[in-house]
Amino acid sequence: MASNSRRDAPLGSGHTIRQASAEDIPSVLWMIQLFAEHRNEPCALKIGEKELLRDGFGEEKYFHLLVAELNSDPQESTSPPDLRSSKMVKNERLVGYALYFFNYSTWEGRVLFLEDLFVRQQYRNTGFGTALMRECAKVAKTKDCQRMVWQVLDSNTKAFDLYERIGGKCLREWLTIRMDKKEMEKFIFSSE
Structure with missing residues (x-):
């Protein structure tokens, strides 16, 4: 998850955090590509x-999506050149997203799993990441989730700082195990 290094400043009323619509998908896909490049x-x-x-x-539905949106069009100076030239991007006002889904703990019940949190480079350190996290926490509370879970690369110390500040706990004793499609296919047909 991309995040910022210092305490986020209040955003004021110049933004909206909302559930995404199908019309937002081209812009979100562009930001997912930016995340991959990041x-x-x-x-x-x-x-x-x-x-x-x-x-x-x-x-x-396999996931839910929140977007951070500026309430007015960004100024020319804040819009990156690649955003203006991209045919894929439809909404310059979208500055970040949070993609989440629901999981289930056999010990505790409902869990909100935050898969991605991303804010475009020029809007980091302005409170959008915290606002997206806060909205995810509100969704989790509304859905009676017992916890909210996300992953962070161990090298992303900036994100750790933010997450610890807002009350997140790093569970270092739990390791993520992953089996990709190729390995799943091999396992399905193996004698193990």
Whole structure:
């Protein structure tokens, strides 16, 4: 998750944190690509608009999406050149997103899992990350979740600082185990 290094300043009333609509998907996909580039994995993105629309707005919903939006159009000087030239991006006012889904703990019940939190570079350190996190916490409370969970790279000390400040606890004794599609297929047909 991309985050900032210092205490976020109050945003005031110049922004909105809201549930995304299907019309936001081109802009969100562009920010997901920016996130991949931020993580030095520009070729890692394997999904497109079709998958995001199907999985977030289709009959069966696999994720939910919040967006941070400026209430007025950004000034010329704050819009990066690549945003203006991109055919994929439709809404320059979107400055960040939080993608989450619900999980279940056999010991505690409902859990909100925050998969991604991203704020565009020029809007970091302005409170958007904290505002998105706060809205996720509100959703978790409304849905009677017992906890909110997210992951952070161990090298992202800026994010650790923010998360600890807002009450997050790093569970160093728990390690993430992942099995990719290729390994799943091998396992399904193995004798293990």
